[in-house]
Structure formats: C-alpha cells, structure tokens
Amino acid sequence: MKSESTLPTMLANAAAQDRSDDDVSLLMLWQNVLSHRRLFYGITAGVVALAVLYLLVAAPVYKADALIQVDEQQGSALGALSDVASALSLNKPIDGELDILTSRAVLEPAIDATQARTTVKVANRVxxxxxxxxxxxxxPDGIADAPLGLTGFAWGGERLVLSAFDAPRVLYGKKFRVRAQGGGRWTLEDRDGNLLARGALDQRVAFEAPTDFxxxxxxxxxxxxxxxxxASFTLVESSLDDTIDVMRKRMTVQETTKGSSMIALSVKNSEPGLAAAFANAVARAYVALNIKHRAEQSRLSLEFLNRKLPAFREELAQSEDRLNAYRIRTKTIDIEEQTEALLTRAVDLTKQKTLIDLNLQATREQFRPGHPAVKTLEAQDSVLDGALRDVEKQVQALPSTQQDYLRLARDVAVDTQLYTALVANAQQLEVAEAGTTGNVSVIDFAARPDSAAWPKTPIVLAGGVFGGVFLAFLVVQALAALRDTLRDPLDVERVGQAPIFAVVPASTAESQAARGQRRGNKRQSAQPVALLASSSPGDPSVEALRSLRTTLRFSLLGKEGGSILFTGPTEGVGKTFVALNFAYVLALKGLRVLIVxxxxxxxxARRYFSANTSYKGLANVLAGDAQLEDALVQTGFDGLDLLPAGSALPxxxxxxxxxxxxxAMLKEAATRYDYVIVDSPPVLPVSDAVTLAQVCDATFVVSRADTTSRHQLAETMKRLNQSGIRVTGQVFNGFRATRYGYGYGYRYQAQG
Known part of the structure; x- marks a missing residue:
C-alpha cells in the first residue's frame, strides 16, 4: 500500500522538480567534487608534489639569444647597372633566410667550432x-666543497671544455671517460676502463681505441x-647528421616582427656557455656564408662583363662610323624638334632593353628557368618590347631622311651609354670581389645566460596546481559517472518504485561518534556509541525518525504493534543506525520495543550498548540452546530491550x-512487546534479508546518499519482489541538501 506524500518527500520533490536522470549541471559536477573532496585534494596535492619534485630534480635549461639584421634589398646580377636601367629590385623573402640559418651549410661549421658533436657529462656525481x-x-667559477668529506664525488662546478675530439666512427654513441689527475693533467679511458691516452691542457694527443674491427x-x-x-667525465661523440638534428631542435629562429628584417636566434642547452657559444657560432657561420655567396655573385658577374665589353666597344665604334658617314653623305647636321624627342625616347627605351637583356643573360647563368628573378626580368623585357614597337611606329611616320638619321643617332647614343656603364660596373665588381661585404650583420651576439630559462618556478607550480585540479576533477567526475549513485530522494523513489517514508539528514554528531569508536577499536579501548536519539534528541536525523514513527502508525499498519524489518542493498547505508534510533523513538512514546x-x-547492534552482548542471543535461541527470555538484554532505556546476534558466529x-x-520467536516476542525491530543483513551480499522479510509484518529498505547506486537499489527491489515480499517503504539516509555523493561495492564479510 502506497501512502500519501510525506513532508520529506514533498520537500525532495520541490528541490528536484522535473529533473531527469540524465541531467548534467554545474551544480551536479560541484557536488561530485564535494562528495569526493578527500580524493580531489589528494590528487591535487600529489600533482603539486610532483611539480615540486620536478623543480628539484630537473636539469636546468639555459637559453642564449642573438639578433641578426638582414638587408632585404638585393641588386641585380650586374649591380651597378640597376641604377641605370632600374631593371631589377629583388626582395629576398625573410623566410628563406630563416631556412638558411638552420641549413647544413651553416650548422656544420658551427658544430665544428663548438665541438657540439661530443656530449660531455659529469660521471661521478651523486x-x-x-x-x-x-x-x-x-x-661562481669555482668548485663546491664536498660535504662530509666525500671528495670522491662531484658536487658542483666541475667542467670540461674540449678543443677537439675525434672518436672512431664505429664508436659513435659509445662512452669514453676522462679523469682529472690534478695540475691540469688528465687520462682518457674507453667504456671498459682501458687507458687510451694521457695528456695536459691544450695538448693534442692521438690514441687508438679497440673496436670489433x-x-x-x-x-x-x-x-x-x-x-x-x-673527477670524471663521460664523452659521447655522435655523427654529424644526428648532431645537426639535435641542434635544430634546440634552435629557434624567427623574425622579431613582420617586415622588420630582424631575426631572433635562440639556442637552448643545459650548459649556459655552450648555448651562447653555439648561438654565436651559428651567427658567424651565417654571415660568412652570406659574404661567400655575394663574392661568388660578383665573380660570375665580372666574368660575364669581361666577355661582353669587347663586343660593345666594337659596336660603339661601328655605330659612330655609320653616323659620320651618313652626315657627310647627306650633309645633315640638325634635326627637327619632334625627331629629337623621338630620338631621346628611343635611346632611353633601347638602353633599358639592352640592360634588361644583359641582366637576364647573367641571371640565367646563376639560376634555373622558372626562378623568380628570371621571371621578373622576362616580364620587364616584354614590357619594353611593347614600348619600343610603339616608338618604331612613330619613327616610320617621319620622312625617310629623318628615319635613317634617327636610327643611326640612336645607336651611337645607346652604345656610348651602355659601354660607359659596363666599364664602370666592371671596375666596381673588381673592387667588390676583392672585399665583399654581405647584406646581413649581427646586431647582438649571444651572452652567457646567468639564469635558467627552464624550469620556471612560478610556471611549474601554477601548472602543477591547475593540472592537479583538472586531473582531480576528471577523476572525480569519471568515478561519479561509473558509480551512478543516487542523488536525491526523488531518484530513490523513482528507482525503488516504493514510497519514501523518511529522509534522514546526515548527522555530524553521529559521524564524529563513529570515528571516535573506530579510533578506540585501534587502541582496544572502544566505548559504545550513544544512540543519537538519546544523546541529541533535537538532531534533524532524530526528527526525521519521529516523522517515520508518525507515518508508520497512521498510514501503514493501521494498528499498533508488529514486526518491522530494516535492510539495505549493501553494508554502510546506516540501516542499524536507523533501526536502533527508530526503536528508541518508539520507546519514548511508552511502547515496549525489542531490537533483534x-x-x-x-x-x-552491540556497538551501541554497553550491556554484555557476548553471552547468548538470536543464534542460541534459533539453535535451541537458549530460551528467548534468557537471551534478552536490557539496554538501559525504559521499554527498550535487545536480542543480540549471539555469542559466536554460527x-x-x-x-x-x-x-x-x-x-516462532517473533510470535513469542509479539506477546511481550508492542514492536519488534529487526536489524537485517543487507540484501545483495547474502539472502538472509529475503528469508527474514517473509515472516515480518513490514519491510523497509534503507539507502544512503553518497553510498547507494541506482543499480544496487534496483537490484535490491527486484530480489525482494521476486521472492514475493512487498516492500512497505524506503528510508533515504545521509541526505545533504547542498550536495550529493556516490558509493559502490558489495563487499560484506564476517567479523569474529
């Protein structure tokens, strides 16, 4: 029989109005965190501890920075002619310079200059x-004192710098060991401890290392x-290719700001001196490669001009001869103003066209077809061809005498200007080849860093805190989703398909008392836990049990008296707490109550009473070893007696x-007491509760917030219903109005 809505149920319905089982809200997530705050704090603290440990043990990484300026403006292949012809203005992309900085041509000399192929580490450090x-x-610049006289170990400041080291190729990646002998003397050993060489500082020593060959x-x-x-150091030499790959990963090259033509070069290394040295070596190698490249361009351009100059000198002489012969033959001295303008225009265009052709020929000797420089010159050449065709049409409209004179005068003027420009350009290229300067320069060389770039204490600690919080949050939410616990009374009523007769709030006083008894058990001085209804009659949990007493009396039994069984899905839901305190509340009304x-x-039950509960009990009565009246124990409360479980586990x-x-025992007890409250084992671990419920007048299932899952409650109700047991109602224990938790587990074992 289902009762009318009780006050606790109405409050629960109001708090969870129209909420579905699949709802996910920020409040629910926060409630999961609160329910698992110990786990949450533990995971967070663990991650923060790992972050602190990382700060203590992580090898520091130093970063050295250099600044390089690139003059992006590039002249034509024939540099000086660009001012005459305006033929070519190439902007070399800065991205290409970034690629050059990490190229093999730059890194290889930098690696050789810094001995970066050899990794040096202190070997005898604790x-x-x-x-x-x-x-x-x-x-600073010293050796740390050895603590406790342990001079056989390295304690800080030990350093070895190589001028050169070349190991056999077959021993790349194998360890060599250098031992300091004092006074600048040293010995070199192979990985097996065999002595290979002895020497002093700045002394190059050859050695032979044993190999498989x-x-x-x-x-x-x-x-x-x-x-x-x-003090000892390990040396490990790597191949050039492997070293280039490693150093590329340690390098960062980027333009400081878009269009600034300034390149920031950064190198990271565990040794601050090596970081600065390698950054500077890369910058110098890059500048040297740039100068070498421009010197090669000057040499090729000069060779090209030296081949062209004789032909231009001959062409100039022939054009002058043709013009003089025409003047003598036609006795022409002056020309009209229109013809002079066309002559100037034709000379200018022809000169530009010739220079473009020269630059195009020189560029094709340096670059492949399809290169941007070649395409640019070809496009300019096409534009000039069109302009010259327009001028030629205007020339053809002139009288024949003026046409001939204009063409001859144009050839002389163009050849004169071109020859003069080429001679000047050849002289400039001779000077440039002798003392070439590049279009890149190092603005700031890298300085030896004083502090480590990583790890940064604030960043690592902040990452540990936020990472710990995030990981803990994920773990808590994952566990909550897996356990799928009951969250509020409405869920309990919907899953259990039985009315809720009481919503018992979580009691702080009861929790503290239980913790105190557990500590007493460890010290073997445990005292009984006082019944909450006796020690704190005004506690909200006790008030909820009074509500259960009222509801039970008027809505369920319809009469005074009877046997009432309290069970639950698993242990830990508080069924004993509910049963015993409910029995006490009944006894306060002047009723005679027996707790079984x-x-x-x-x-x-024995942990709540100080009476001797270890002599006889229910097991003895059922086994026929004792009578009911002989097994009863007075609890010390008026009208409330206890039938303990028994003296020993059957x-x-x-x-x-x-x-x-x-x-039979229940019938006999009914003649002596108004109510018999049976504290039953849980349903899921064992079948005892199903057996007991079949002979009791009423059955209540106790579930607990933060402990009972939906599956556990549903399975409990299913087992009881399949056994023909009608569940009278439910009690939801441990409810907290501000949060919900979870619980899981069927573990249930005997205790002696």
Missing part, C-alpha cells in the same frame, strides 16, 4: 642529491678542466534463519 647540492652550494685512431685536445683530482540483531554475520547463519524457529 644522482639527484649531487645536482641539488651543486645548485645551491656551487660558488681492430684498433682505430682518434685524437683529443682539452682546453679547460675544472674539478678535484678523481538478525545480522548473524556482522552484528552491529557455521550456517543462512540455514539457521530459515528455520521455523525464527517465526
């Missing part, structure tokens, strides 16, 4: 501890060696409860 100690106790030659020269005698602890596997509790003796 892991982690040595690095931490050296970070804080290494003096016989001894192979190599050499080493050390420029700097800082460390106490016995029917959980023979894990008796829970071997077959399930079969014992199935005996007719339990029903």
């Amino acid at each position: 892991p982690l501890l040595g690095r931490l100690y050296g970070r804080y106790y290494t003096p 016989g001894p192979a030659p190599g050499f080493i020269e050390i420029r700097e060696l800082h460390g106490r005698p016995g 602890d029917a959980d023979l596997r894990r008796a829970g 071997p077959n509790p399930g079969e014992l409860l199935e005996r007719p003796a339990f029903a």
